[in-house]
Amino acid sequence: MEQSQPVALVTGAARGIGHEVARQLAARGWLVLLSARRAEAAVEAAGSVAGSVRPLALDTTSPDGVARAMAEVEADPGRLDVLVNNAAAFVDWSETASTADLDAARAVLDTNLFGTWRVTQAALPLLRASAHPRVVVVGSGAGSHADPAFGLTARGGAAASYGISKAAVGALVATLATELAGTGILVNAVCPGLTATYPGAEAMGARPVADGAAGVVWAATLPDDGPTGGFFRDGQPLGW
DSSP states (O other): OOTTSOEEEESSOSSHHHHHHHHHHHHTTOEEEEEESSHHHHHHHHHTSOSEEEEEEOOTTOHHHHHHHHHHHHHTTOOOSEEEEOOOOOOOTTOOTTTOOHHHHHHHHIIIIIIHHHHHHHHHHHHHTSSSOEEEEEOOGGGSSOOTTTSTTTSTTOSHHHHHHHHHHHHHHHHHHHHTTTTTOEEEEEOOOSBSOSTTTGGGTOBOHHHHHHHHHHHHTOOTTSOOSOEEETTEEOOO
16 A cells, blocks of 8 residues: 555445445545444455455444454554544334334434444544544434425424434534644535435435435545535535
C-alpha cells in the first residue's frame, strides 16, 4: 500500500449501502477496510469487491470488539482518513412508541446511536493524524422533520425506535462537528434515501443502491473547505 493511498473504514459493509460505498471507494483507488459483525461475512463481502479491500471483523455494539478492530487498524495499515458509520439496526414497521418492547428498542439504539458513537470515539486518534479526516454517518430522513414521506411525523408513529435513533444520530453529528470545528475533521450525516436494500423495496419506489451510496461517498471525499455538521441527501442539505 502506498502512503498516498487514502484509507477508509466502512462499518456494516457486508451488504446493502455499506457494501456499495466500499465498492465505490475502492473503485476510486482507496484502501477500504470492509467491516462486518462476523469475520466470515467480512471476508466474503471483501472478496466480491475489486480493488484494495481488506476484511475487518467489527461488532459496533461490543466495546471489546471495537477496541480489537481499531488495534488491528492501528497496527496495519496504521492510519485512517475516513470513517463511514453505516452499521444500523431496523425494526418492524408496526412498532410504535406506546407499545414498543423497550428491550428491543434499546438494542436498536445500541447499534444506531451508541455503536456509531463508540466506533467514532475509537477511531478519532487515527483520524486526528490524517491530513484530510472525515467522519460520515449514514442517517435517515426517518429521523428528521423534513422528509415528507418517512419523517418523524409522517409515518403515523410507525418504526418508532428506528426514527428516534436516527434523530439522535443527527444530534450526535451536530454536537461532534461543533466540538471538532477547526481540527480539520469534517463530520456529516447523509441520508441515502429509500434504496432497494430489501425485497419489495422497489414496489415502494426505492432507487438503486448505487444511487443512494453515491451521496455517502460524496461526503467521504469532501474537500477541506467542505461543510461539517450537516445533514445531506445527494449532496444537498436536508432539513433535520
